[in-house]
Amino acid sequence: MVIPTEDSVITEMTSTLRDWGTMWKQLYVRNEGDLFHRLWHIMNEILDLRRQVLVGHLTHDRMKDVKRHITARLDWGNEQLGLDLVPRKEYAMVDPEDISITELYRLMEHRHRKKDTPMQASSHHLFVQMKSLMCSNLGEELEVIFSLFDSKENRPISERFFLRLNRNGLPKAPDKPERHCSLFVDLGSSDLRKDIYITVHIIRIGRMGAGEKKNACSVQYRRPFGCAVLSIADLLTGETKDDLVLKVYMCNTESEWYQIHENIIKKLNARYNLTGSNAGLAVSLQLLHGDIEQIRREYSSVFSHGVSITRKLGFSNIIMPGEMRNDLYITVERGEFEKGGKSVARNVEVTMFIVDSNGLPLKDFISFGSGEPPASEYHSFVLYHNNSPRWSELLKLPIPVDKFRGSHIRFEFRHCSTKEKGEKKLFGFSFVPLMQEDGRTLPDGTHELIVHKCEENTNLQDTTRYLKLPFSKVIFLGNNNQTMKATKESFWITSFLCSTKLTQNGDMLDLLKWRTHPDKITGCLSKLKEIDGSEIVKFLQDTLDTLFGILDENSQKYGSKVFDSLVHIINLLQDSKFHHFKPVMDTYIESHFAGALAYRDLIKVLKWYVDRITEAERQEHIQEVLKAQEYIFKYIVQSRRLFSLATGGQNEEEFRCCIQELLMSVRFFLSQESKGAGALSQSQAVFLSSFPAVYSELLKLFDVREVANLVQDTLGSLPTIVHVDDSLQAIKLQCIGKTVESQLYTNPDSRYILLPVVLHHLHIHLQEQKDLIMCARILSNVFCLIKKNSSEKSVLEEIDVIVASLLDILLRTILEITSRPQATSSAMRLQFQDVTGEFVACLLSLLRQMTDRHYQQLLNSFNTKEELRDFLLQIFTVFRILIRPEMFPKDWTVMRLVANNVIITTVLYLSDALRKNFLNENFDYKIWDSYFYLAVIFINQLCLQLEMFTPSKKKKVLEKYGDMRVTMGCEIFSMWQNLGEHKLHFIPALIGPFLEVTLIPQPDLRNVMIPIFHDMMDWEQRRSGNFKQVEAKLIDKLDSLMSEGKGDETYRELFNSILLKKIERETWRESGVSLIATVTRLMERLLDYRDCMKMGEVDGKKIGCTVSLLNFYKTELNKEEMYIRYIHKLYDLHLKAQNFTEAAYTLLLYDELLEWSDRPLREFLTYPMQTEWQRKEHLHLTIIQNFDRGKCWENGIILCRKIAEQYESYYDYRNLSKMRMMEASLYDKIMDQQRLEPEFFRVGFYGKKFPFFLRNKEFVCRGHDYERLEAFQQRMLNEFPHAIAMQHANQPDETIFQAEAQYLQIYAVTPIPESQEVLQREGVPDNIKSFYKVNHIWKFRYDRPFHKGTKDKENEFKSLWVERTSLYLVQSLPGISRWFEVEKREVVEMSPLENAIEVLENKNQQLKALISQCQTRQMQNINPLTMCLNGVIDAAVNGGVSRYQEAFFVKDYILSHPEDGEKIARLRELMLEQAQILEFGLAVHEKFVPQDMRPLHKKLVDQFFVMKSSFGIQEFPACIQASPVHFPNGSPRVCRNSAPASMSPDGTRVIPRRSPLSYPAVNRYSSSSLSSQASAEVSNITGQSESSDEVFNMQPSPSTSSLSSTHSASPNVTSSAPSSARASPLLSDKHKHSRENSCLSPRDRPCSAIYPTPVEPSQRTLFNHIGDGALPRSDPNLSAPEKAVNPTPSSWSLDSGKEAKNMSDGGKLISPPVPPRPTQTASPARHTTPVSPSPVGRSPLKGSVQSFTPSPVEYNSPGLSSNSPVLSGSYSSGISSLSRCSTSETSGFENQANEQSVAMPGPVPVSVPMPVPSFSGSEEPVRKESKTPPPYSVYERTLRRPVPLPHSLSIPVTSEPPALPPKPLAARSSHLENGTRRTEPGPRPRPLPRKVSQL
Secondary structure (H helix, E strand, C coil): CCCCCCCHHHHHHHHHHHHHHHHHHHHHHCCCHHHHHHHHHHHHHHHHHHHHHHHCCCCHHHHHHHHHHHHHHHHHHHHHCCCCCCCEECCEECCHHHCCHHHHHHHHHHHHHHHHCCCCCCEEEEEEEEEEEECCCCCCEEEEEEEEEECCCCEECECCEEEEECCCCCECCCCCHHHCEEEEEEEEHHHCCCCEEEEEEEEEEECCCCCCCCCCCCCCEEEEEEEEEEEHHHHCCCCCEEEEEEECEEECCHHHHHHHHHHHHCCCHHHEEECCCCCEEEEEEEEEECCHHHHHHHCHHHHHHCCEEECECCCCCCCCCCCCCEEEEEEEEEEECCCCCCCCCCCEEEEEEEECCCCCECCCCEECCECCCCECEEECCCCCCCCCCEEEEEEEECCCHHHHCCCEEEEEEEEECCCCCCCEEEEEEEEEECECCCCCECCCEEEEEECEECCCCCCCCCCHHHHCCCCEHHHHHHHCCCCHHHHCCEEEEEEEEEECCCCCCHHHHHHHCCCCCHHHHHHHHHHHHHCCHHHHHHCHHHHHHHHHHHHHHCHHHHHHHHHHHHHHHHHHCCCHHHHHHHHHHHHHHHHHCCCCCHHHHHHHHHHHHHHHCCCCCCCHHHHHHHHCHHHHHHHHHHHHHHHHHHHCCCCHHHHHHHHHHHHHHHHHHHHCCCCCCCHHHHHHHHHHHHHHHHHHHHHCCCCHHHHHHHHHHHHHCCCCCCCCCHHHHHHHHHHHHHHHHCHHHHCHHHHHHHHHHHHHHHHHHHHHCCCHHHHHHHHHHHHHCCCCCCCCHHHHHHHHHHHHHHHHHHHHHHHHHHHCCCCCCHHHHHHHHHHHHHHHHHHHHHHHHCCHHHHHHHHHCCCCHHHHHHHHHHHHHHHHHHCCHHHCCCCCHHHHHHHHHHHHHHHHHHHHHHHHHCCHHHCCHHHHHHHHHHHHHHHCCHHHCHHHCCHHHHHHHHHHHCCHHHHHHHHHHHHHHHHHHHHHHHCCCCHHHHHHHHCCCCHHHHHHHCHHHHHHHHHHHHHHCCCHHHHHHHHHHHHHHHHCCCCCHHHHHHHHHHHHHHCCCCCCHHHHHHHHHHHHHHHHHHHHHHHHHCCCCCCHHHHHHHHHHHHHHHHHHCCHHHHHHHHHHHHHHHHHHCCHHHHHHHHHHHHCCCCCCCCEECCECCECCEEHHHHHHHHHHHHHHHHHHCCCHHHHHHHHHHHHHHHHHCCCHHHHHHHHHHHHHHHHHHHHCCCCCCCEEEEEEECCCCCCCCCCEEEEEECCCCCCHHHHHHHHHHHCCCCEECCCCCCCCHHHHCCCCCEEEEEEEEEECCCCHHHHCCCCCHHHHHHHHHCCEEEEEEEEEEECCCCCCCCHHHCEEEEEEEEEEEEEECCCCCEEEEEEEEEEEECHHHHHHHHHHHHHHHHHHHHHHHHCCCCCCCHHHHHHHHHHHHHHHHCCCHHHHHHHCCHHHHHHCHHHHHHHHHHHHHHHHHHHHHHHHHHHHHHHCCHHHHHHHHHHHHHHHHHHHHHCCCCCCHHHHCCCCCCCCCCCCCCCCCCCCCCCHHHHCCCCCCCCCCCCCHHHHCCCECCHHHHHHHHHHHHHCCCCCHHHCCCCCCECCCECCCCCCCCCCCCCCCCCCCCCCCCCCHHHCCHHHHCCCCCCCHHHHHCCCCCCCCCCECCCCCCCCCCCCCCCCCCHHHHCCECCCCCCCCCCCCCCCCCCCCCCCCCCCCCCCCCCCCCCCCCCCCCCCCCCCCCCCCCCCCCCCCCCCCCCCCCCCCCCCCCCCCCCCCCCCECCCCCCCCCHHHHHHHCCCECCCCCCCCCCCCCCCCCCCCHHHHHHHCCCCCCCCCCCCCCCCCCCCCCCCCCCCCCCCCCCCCCCCCCCCCCCCCCCCCCCCCCCCCCCCCCHHHC
16 A cells, blocks of 8 residues: 655654754753754654655555654654644644544543553563573583562462573573573563562582592482572562672572572571582573563564563463463472382482373473473482482473373382492382373372382383372272282372363363253253353353253253353453453354344343342342343344344344333333442442443344433433432443443434433532543543534534533533642542543533524523623633643643633623623623633733744644734723723723733734723823822832843833823823833833843842842832842842942841831741841841951941940840940951952943943942952953943043944042041051041042143153043942942043142152151061162152252243242142151161161162252251151151251150051052162062061062152053153053053053042132132142141141041941040141131031041052052052152042141251150040041932932940830841931932831
């Protein structure tokens, strides 16, 4: 047969392989290598099979096989790739439209079950392969015998597998696998238990004794060697047991060999031990499952190589007809023998022969076991000196039936001598016949045979001589009373016959031979029931012929007996063991039965029994009759057909009447009601179980309608009461089920007759919710017969009947079973899913078949609106259940699509009823709400999201069903429009569901649904005058939906455009536009947030996005709950990124919302239900822990104080103690642990491709530890891989802003702390100062040098200007993020002269700091001071400060710049001051310089005098000589009252407090203008320093700068100060910066390299900036004394200014205490006059006391004046000979704003030692009040947009705790309260409503 190539399997294969191809490549991308390769092999196999099919030369069977292979592989691949399950029928795909939904469900379920639950095999097989016997001293051949042994019953259950081993312990025939491999077949499940064992007996072939000499005896004997045992339970794991080595044991006494395996199993260790040679048996075992034919297919290699089959003993569990067996099993058990005149016992060997009736031995009919060919004789093994040997050897004799009669078995007994000759002497024999004279075979059991004595030369060939003798002792003792002398010796055997042809039963023979003994017929019929069933089925046809022969002989006499015998045989075939013999009986009825008259007697007897049912007390026999009715009717029908054929159809009416009467009797007996589980109900159940099988027989004789009416009447007579026996009810339903499945029901004519009675019984059971599984099966079968689109009248009528009868109850049933709790066991759950799925399939089938007319009739059938309402609510609820994801398995997309198609069709019908009946005055909210809810979840189903499908699958779905989402969306819109004013009922409830629908990426659906929001806004506006409800609901739902991945940028644009267009003409247009804008902005942020969250690692983008969203919820939407949720999301992100400080600040935001109250809070996020006090306490402790981990200990201290106050107020001293100890530990950490100072970077994000929260904005970012500019820039480029790094630091133009790209502009900036008070106070350790430099920083600075006008080639300083950019942030760093947006930028230009002044000021500060550190011995290494002095002094030789003189002190400059007179004077003062500092520094240097650096020191002194002479200074004026007092940060301490003298470093020895001066980062900024010789010397010195502190071990760079830059600059940076070693390069054009120079670090960028000092000259501000309260020093309006005022209290100055207050206006700012500083007296200065100590305001808009947030770019603690090389750059920058030293603190005007100046009266001599200062009592309060500003305050700027900031890091002035009674100690949590703001109170964010009680 040729199959056309357009086969459906080929079509499916092609499309499937296309889909697989794409997914297969993705497997490689995802690195799923295993599946990738497996799928590749499967695809190749499918292609090969496809070629075979396309060739078209396959036979029908081969084609079927190929298709089976193809579909199996397609299904496997689909399952592995997560594709849909394909419904198939005969290997071809099924179109769901061509079959009923119930049939589709069954196909899907069948394939699903086949995939999920493999069938449990009922048949099992054990594969055994013998490998070898491992033994050290073999030397003899062996026999190995395997068998299965039941230890429970102590008997073998299988035949034996016998094989021979050679002398080496290997199989003798390795080339014949069947000789050493065997399959133990037909093991039942009951045989796989732990008490079934594999036993192995090993017999050796050789000498009598194992140790005898080789020449002792040439005769060989079978002798016991050993035994091994293994439980079959060890194989149940399913794994192959390759090379399993079994231990071999030997019994201690040879006489117990027969039971050695039992002893080993019972572990009777005293009776056996390991064989002397310690042998091991190597075998391979495997348990196989399934039918033997299946095993042959799956393990074809095993069978192709050859394997012997080992059967079970006897018949298998199922006897197959046609199976031919005639096996006699003989077990040689034991013997009892006399000594025979010898002194010792005999060595007995038994030899067995089979002798036929002619006296000749039968050849090859003795089988030792499978694996070995049969032999003609058998020799037993020999037991040494044993007169009572026990062998227990099992043999199989497969003797043909024709050889049985007359044959016998002879056993010969010989004594085996151990002498040299080794003779075997015959001394007796026994025999046993195989068949008795009456034809019965040897009965099963043990037989004691007589041992007849004989001599060696006795001729036993003549069988006639002994066959007449008795053979059995039983017979002998019964028939002969002779002396017992001859019967002392006995021999026992056990026989067992397994034959399909021979019988051992005499009753069976008597029945079959009834004609020879007619008088015994009654007895034979009675005894038939006692005969074993296997005997009857063996002779089934003969027995049936006998019975009907007897019936024909005398029906009156034997009719009833024959009927009973027939019933017995029929019921015998119901047994599973003989079930397969039913076809034998069927064949007999069709072909061999000849009883043409039997039907009369059979009907008569059957009716008699049925009539007696209601009267009989004992009904067991009647029930047996009813159970057999199927075959009884078969005999009746066949008999009637034979009679009709013989007589031409006579007596037809009579026969019909008989059948009618019989069925009337049946109906009567069925209609009887039985109370409880009585005998009658049992009989009814038995009848109903077998009655449906009769239908097909009746159809052979009657018309379909007749049979249908008979059946309807019979089933209709069943009692309908419900309280009858439950088991009977189940049987009734099974009967109905079988009726529906029968051939009778398939006919439309009969179906219409039977349908009402079927539906009636179904309705009863469904109402009671009983037997639902059976009901579902029946209903499925009912609908399977109704094909889709069948327009036949009969089908329409059937649907009418079903709808009227079952629709309502079907809906209720589905609701009931789906609302039940799920079963716990997997089996019950599977059953539950099955029954639910079947009912759902039935409902869908019914709804799909319903036409317009059916729906109309259904809706008209409801009498009241209440009934209709209940029905609609019910069906909508059921539909919602049907579209649940768990309703069908995940891969049942075909079934889901069919179900959805039916649902949407039904909904379209029902929506009309909704509009007609439940609008206007009849409006019903509940039903409309149910409708909309159903529609929304219908559209949101995963299986309808076509965007997720492959293109081919999407195309198929659209072609078949269209996009059902759009259809339903249009229906929603239509129904919404019909609501009118009732729409208000659904606002705002439906906003969320409708929003979810619009987020689906289907343009048509969005266009339909989005306008509904306009309608909602309009109706809400009408009702309440606003649409706040709409806004609130939209915002709440948007967050949750978009976080689930719904929505996109297209949706945002569409939402915005559609709604804006809709509200154009509305009166409330303005507020509507505001709402739409708000929602649109929220969408932008949510989309950005979602995109960021998709990335793997936590990066700045994720955190920044979360901060943006968090602020949006707080400031714009005022959504407290969402705000708190995002606080915790941000907190988790920070923890994951180990940003512990930021995590603490983030959690502070939540803490600020809480108060110290006992109000209860609900469970929220991870917080349990607790009081507000407890949650705040918990938050405090968590925040403290994070501040600790982030090394922000100062902030932690404040929180410790706050929570300690709470503990104290509650008298919770235990926790108070812990908190104080924690606070103390934080102080210790501040002093003991090192903190790294981060760098700060300004980042600009330009271009439209950046996320909304970054687009065209600039930020300042706090870098990670050790992170420098290059690493930061690389990190940013990694986060934004598509970004382009801008190569300059200029502000971009508009084209960059609007570009469709991403541009990054990165450079480093310098932090400017707002307050310098702590940083400039003496005695404060650097560990403390380091915090103030880099925390709470709002302002950052960046300098850019440029030349204005013509550049002077001789001296570039004349035209070198600086552009200083100041950046102000929206929030201080650190904060809730590592970066914050720049809120304001100011640009100021500094003239060359101002620049020079700043450079000198910074260098002077640096020198003073180093000198002070050296004096106070904070420097363990003097090298930094040496290098700094060398850089300044030695530069004078090469130019140095003289370049400034050349530029600014010349007559031309002074005349052309008359306004700069004051500044020129200031510059000269600074130069003179520098000379004074250098002189003092050299004096200090001389004191501490090591001996090996003395030459360098001398050189410096010499060069210093040269430098002084260049200034025109011979000696300093007295007022200057005494002490350098004009330094902003102080001067060296000298004696207060001494006379003027030369400067001496000794004066510092008596200083009571030596603390580092707060000068900036000296380590990086030391000068480098050493001469080559000096440089080398310093290099040697620094390199050879033996100081253990490596802080100062840094090599100077070869440079000629006299006043070094702040940082080491890049070689590409243009020098901005004169150099004597090389020409001063010109500054490059601003557009020519390289990529490296575009993102410049403080140490690398040209601007910071020269001008980092925080000075703000007010002369050249580019912005309209509000002037500082402090006037600049160079202001010409200032008098000389005012300019000379020291702005900062200084440790160098002998005067001290009053310290500024550190309390805010509210008096709440209290910082960690700073040790009191001594009162300072005035210091001599020139041009000084007393000045009022009152503070000078910085700005009229700023508070008088500013919080400060110092933060240097690098870790540059002044305490470590020459910092670690790890933390800082080189001491020499190589940039210029005249540059300034940068300071991290503000100087100039900013310094003056926060500090107080004091007058410095007359000169004080320096030479007198300074005494220890003393304090008066009046000074104490001043000192106590003199505290530093807090390190923890986070402030907001006055003119800044309100932002949500943690404002709790400040503590109010402590007051006495309230006098409260002590409260019970409880675990409470504490928090920080609001502190003072950064400025005076400004506009605050709008307050949140107090919802905290719920959160």
